[in-house]
Amino acid sequence: MPEPILYGTVFSGHAHRVLLLARMLGREIRLEAAPPEIRRTEAFGALNPLRQIPVLVDGDVVLPDSNAIMVYLARRHGAGSGWIPAAPLQEAEMQRWLSLAAGELAYGPARARVVLQFGVEEDLPHAQRIAATLLAFMEQHLAGREFLVGTRPTLADLAMASYVAVAPEGGIPLTPYPAIGAWLERLRALPGWFDMPARPLPAALAS
Numbered sequence: 001m002p003e004p005i006l007y008g009t010v011f012s013g014h015a016h017r018v019l020l021l022a023r024m025l026g027r028e029i030r031l032e033a034a035p036p037e038i039r040r041t042e043a044f045g046a047l048n049p050l051r052q053i054p055v056l057v058d059g060d061v062v063l064p065d066s067n068a069i070m071v072y073l074a075r076r077h078g079a080g081s082g083w084i085p086a087a088p089l090q091e092a093e094m095q096r097w098l099s100l101a102a103g104e105l106a107y108g109p110a111r112a113r114v115v116l117q118f119g120v121e122e123d124l125p126h127a128q129r130i131a132a133t134l135l136a137f138m139e140q141h142l143a144g145r146e147f148l149v150g151t152r153p154t155l156a157d158l159a160m161a162s163y164v165a166v167a168p169e170g171g172i173p174l175t176p177y178p179a180i181g182a183w184l185e186r187l188r189a190l191p192g193w194f195d196m197p198a199r200p201l202p203a204a205l206a207s
């Protein structure tokens with residue numbers, strides 16, 4: 001079977017979370033660059049009519065959406081690995097964090113970052129306010145916990161970590177959130193972790 005391909009970019013947290021999981025599962029996935037000009041092509045539209053990244057092509061499987069891709073990979077290649085909790089309540093808690101990753105995380109830290117790093121015209125103060133609310137919630141939740149759900153890392157941690165780790169690139173400092181900082185360090189210590197390539201910090205945070 002040909003090597004699975006993930007269409008995305010190296011600066012996409014959505015692609016990063018998928019590549020993290022694949023590496024932690026010991027699976028090789030090739031990242032195929034899909035910048036905006038590629039996403040406007042008919043060929044990419046055939047893979048995902050919404051023209052969003054990432055998209056996984058794994059043999060006959062064509063699957064958009066990073067959270068859906070992570071569930072697919074964990075179910076297919078990670079049986080017994082714990083990335084999806086076995087207990088019903090913990091699995092539901094993990095799903096809640098996946099929803100937050102698609103909601104507040106995307107509209108807060110991730111959106112602030114694309115405004116400052118890529119010149120996307122969005123409401124930066126609004127995104128930063130959403131980020132502040134989300135990070136305060138995460139800080140309280142992580143106090144006394146090692147991971148977001150249960151006692152080991154799950155898809156919840158990977159779904160949230162990619163964009164939280166680069167929140168300063170969107171003008172959102174992490175220094176007020178020591179529990180989040182400690183959580184990120186625990187994730188960085190996991191075998192297979194790698195950071196997204198760094199982007200320049202905004203002037204207010206660069207000093």
